[in-house]
Amino acid sequence: MAGYQMKRTARIALAPSVLLLIVxxxxxxxxxxxxxxxxxxxxxxxxxxxxxxxxxEFFLTDPAFLQAIIxxxxxxxxxxxxxxxxxxxxxxxxxxxxxxxxxxRLLMIAPFFVMPTVSALVWKNMLMHPGYGIFAWIAMxxxxxxxxxLSNYPLLSIILIxxxxxxxxxxxxxxxxxxxxxxxxxEAARMDGAGPFDRxxxxxxxxxxxxxxxxxxxxxxxxxxxxxxxxxxxSGGPGYASTNLPYLIYVQxxxxxxxxxxxxxxxxxxxLANIVAIFAIRLAGxxxxx
Amino acid sequence: MRKSIIAFGAALALGxxxxxxxxxxIVIATVNxxxxxxxxKLSKEFEDQTGIKLRWVVLEENTLRERLAADIATKAGQxxxxxxxxxxxxxxxxMGWLTKLDDFSASYDxxxxxxxxxxxxxxxxxxxxxxxxxxxxxxxxxxxxFEKAGITMPEKPTLDDLAGFAEKITDRENGxxxxxxxxxxxxxxxxPLITTxxxxxxGEWFDMEWKPRLTSExxxxxxxxxxxxxxxxxxxxxxxxxxxxxxxxxxxxxxxMWIDATVTAGxxxxxxxxxxxxxTGFAPFPVTDKNPQAAGWSGAWAxxxxxxxxxxxxAAKKFIEWATSKEYARLxxxxxxxLLAPSGTRKSTYALPEYQNVAEPFADKVLAAISAVNPTKPxxxxxxxxxxxxxxxxxxxxxxxxxxxxxAAALSGSKTADEALQESQAYAERTxxxxxxxxx
Numbered sequence: 001m002a003g004y005q006m007k008r009t010a011r012i013a014l015a016p017s018v019l020l021l022i023v024x025x026x027x028x029x030x031x032x033x034x035x036x037x038x039x040x041x042x043x044x045x046x047x048x049x050x051x052x053x054x055x056x057e058f059f060l061t062d063p064a065f066l067q068a069i070i071x072x073x074x075x076x077x078x079x080x081x082x083x084x085x086x087x088x089x090x091x092x093x094x095x096x097x098x099x100x101x102x103x104x105r106l107l108m109i110a111p112f113f114v115m116p117t118v119s120a121l122v123w124k125n126m127l128m129h130p131g132y133g134i135f136a137w138i139a140m141x142x143x144x145x146x147x148x149x150l151s152n153y154p155l156l157s158i159i160l161i162x163x164x165x166x167x168x169x170x171x172x173x174x175x176x177x178x179x180x181x182x183x184x185x186x187e188a189a190r191m192d193g194a195g196p197f198d199r200x201x202x203x204x205x206x207x208x209x210x211x212x213x214x215x216x217x218x219x220x221x222x223x224x225x226x227x228x229x230x231x232x233x234x235s236g237g238p239g240y241a242s243t244n245l246p247y248l249i250y251v252q253x254x255x256x257x258x259x260x261x262x263x264x265x266x267x268x269x270x271x272l273a274n275i276v277a278i279f280a281i282r283l284a285g286x287x288x289x290x
Numbered sequence: 291m292r293k294s295i296i297a298f299g300a301a302l303a304l305g306x307x308x309x310x311x312x313x314x315x316i317v318i319a320t321v322n323x324x325x326x327x328x329x330x331k332l333s334k335e336f337e338d339q340t341g342i343k344l345r346w347v348v349l350e351e352n353t354l355r356e357r358l359a360a361d362i363a364t365k366a367g368q369x370x371x372x373x374x375x376x377x378x379x380x381x382x383x384x385m386g387w388l389t390k391l392d393d394f395s396a397s398y399d400x401x402x403x404x405x406x407x408x409x410x411x412x413x414x415x416x417x418x419x420x421x422x423x424x425x426x427x428x429x430x431x432x433x434x435x436f437e438k439a440g441i442t443m444p445e446k447p448t449l450d451d452l453a454g455f456a457e458k459i460t461d462r463e464n465g466x467x468x469x470x471x472x473x474x475x476x477x478x479x480x481x482p483l484i485t486t487x488x489x490x491x492x493g494e495w496f497d498m499e500w501k502p503r504l505t506s507e508x509x510x511x512x513x514x515x516x517x518x519x520x521x522x523x524x525x526x527x528x529x530x531x532x533x534x535x536x537x538x539x540x541x542x543x544x545x546x547m548w549i550d551a552t553v554t555a556g557x558x559x560x561x562x563x564x565x566x567x568x569x570t571g572f573a574p575f576p577v578t579d580k581n582p583q584a585a586g587w588s589g590a591w592a593x594x595x596x597x598x599x600x601x602x603x604x605a606a607k608k609f610i611e612w613a614t615s616k617e618y619a620r621l622x623x624x625x626x627x628x629l630l631a632p633s634g635t636r637k638s639t640y641a642l643p644e645y646q647n648v649a650e651p652f653a654d655k656v657l658a659a660i661s662a663v664n665p666t667k668p669x670x671x672x673x674x675x676x677x678x679x680x681x682x683x684x685x686x687x688x689x690x691x692x693x694x695x696x697x698a699a700a701l702s703g704s705k706t707a708d709e710a711l712q713e714s715q716a717y718a719e720r721t722x723x724x725x726x727x728x729x730x
Contacts (some may be wrong), residue, residue, distance in 0.1 A: 042360065044361060061718065130527040146526065151702035239695055239704055256688035256692075257687070258724075269297070
């Protein structure tokens with residue numbers, strides 16, 4: 001056990017970085033909070049003064065608000081479902097001894113290193129474009145009309161793009177978890193006559209519990225804040241069909257220049273993100289200490 | 291989410307602390323339209339002549355407009371020279387956010403500018419944006435397809451004429467769409483185009499009390515016409531096509547007609563730029579019997595200097611003077627071909643024999659289109675605003691963005707025309723009320 005002296009030294013050594021973190025978080029948050037109670041519009045300097053709660057009211061009564069909340073949750077849920085299920089399956093696949101496994105793994109991880117804007121553009125123009133995209137070409141070859149992905153299924157398209165980016169991360173985590181699985185245990189189960197499905201349900205899945213928690217936790221934090229993919233592909237449209245909360249705040253701030261309402265939106269977003277985070281951390285806490 | 295909030299907060303906090311480039315190096319923010327790309331290419335000349343270094347920030351139109359608005363409103367001064375349109379010039383000059391451009395050398399010749407273009411960039415007779423090119427709307431069409439279908443383009447086509455023609459020449463088997471129109475949402479993309487159709491049908495944005503009129507009959511008719519013709523004769527995925535996308539479609543032979551900016555005329559006749567250069571024809575913006583005077587929008591792309599720029603103002607002015615001079619027009623003509631010389635700005639360009647030789651098919655029509663627009667009376671009824679296609683109020687960017695989204699949603703089929711217009715009306719009422727134009 002470290003002595004009292006040691007602890008104090010450790011605290012003093014940590015202080016600067018903790019202070020920096022606090023300042024880096026508190027200052028913008030406080031600024032945003034202050035702005036959320038002011039009338040402040042870039043394009044209309046004559047407006048000003050204390051707004052009370054009217055910014056919050058304005059943001060909450062925005063016809064797009066409810067849809068943005070639903071879209072945000074659908075985006076998180078959809079991407080999590082695809083990456084967790086797909087990640088486990090791919091993890092199992094890459095765990096098999098096979099020829100060229102190293103190369104295959106490398107290719108599998110590649111999407112994770114592509115910048116969000118770039119991958120969104122590639123999906124938009126090379127895959128999903130109804131005129132010259134690969135999906136349209138495949139559809140034509142099959143004698144089907146090309147699907148206008150981004151116009152007709154905007155949110156699904158964004159979910160697919162984001163899922164593609166996060167699948168490698170999930171796969172990687174699950175793969176490392178699978179590699180730490182005791183092979184003798186697996187062997188014993190097989191000797192006792194457990195089929196592959198039973199082995200998956202009773203041995204592999206419980207073993208992956210912690211990894212699944214980690215994936216859900218980390219992805220949730222990032223996917224709540226998805227922005228670039230929406231900005232590049234659909235601009236939140238058509239209508240508000242693919243507008244999530246961060247995008248709505250952006251629209252308020254930088255397209256409508258209504259800093260007051262955008263700040264109110266940002267505070268609402270912080271509150272919602274914390275609600276989600278509390279749930280996620282509880283879930284994780286149960287699993288990680290188990 | 292947390293990250294974006296922090297970034298936003300930091301941007302606000304640091305807004306005042308961002309320094310612009312060092313002396314004798316100026317930063318120019320511009321749009322990725324062909325003419326600006328040429329300007330970037332030719333600016334080597336300017337650098338060699340003056341020793342002033344230029345740094346370019348080239349952005350897509352919607353993005354550029356957002357960035358500039360945020361930059362100029364927070365007085366961040368990241369850019370020394372900005373590319374703006376008439377709407378922004380009017381609005382920002384009135385706010386005192388732009389530098390006067392009335393002290394260029396005698397050889398610059400202010401009186402050489404086409405009056406309509408110059409007026410659209412001046413407040414109280416003082417120029418705040420130097421015209422880089424002036425534009426209105428014109429109808430481009432394919433003479434070969436018209437001939438094949440046995441139809442001729444009338445002197446003054448109507449909206450109904452165009453709809454009929456579009457259906458006749460559509461040949462989706464061979465990838466030919468009867469008509470291409472902007473569908474990409476944006477206050478500088480689809481919204482002003484629809485606004486001009488509404489004007490042609492005798493409609494307006496606001497009545498004299500500033501009450502939005504987006505569910506009025508002309509708006510419905512304009513939406514019906516637009517959605518119908520796009521469904522029957524438009525390209526797939528039209529809701530993501532803006533000016534640049536449609537330009538590619540038309541010049542690669544995929545559109546029978548296209549109503550868009552006059553500035554494109556030269557490109558479409560240039561064999562290097564367009565596969566349909568030998569068969570492109572030009573017709574006026576379509577009218578209706580409700581508003582036979584209908585014309586497109588009045589607009590110009592111009593170069594301006596934010597008022598917050600002080601250190602580099604002299605160098606910035608030098609650059610603007612160079613890029614909007616008579617000599618620059620000549621330079622473009624000689625280096626890039628006369629078809630691409632800046633259109634709609636200087637009378638002297640139109641008087642050059644070299645320009646007349648190549649631009650003969652469209653020069654008069656472009657001039658007529660630009661002169662036909664009357665921003666002070668954009669439609670049939672009396673309105674409290676000025677501006678054709680763009681409205682000179684601060685809220686227009688926000689309105690145009692959201693309403694453009696709704697129109698795009700109607701085009702892609704995720705909303706009906708009625709839903710799109712009703713939601714737009716509700717949004718416009720909310721916005722105008724919040725801005726204090728009227729109380730509930």
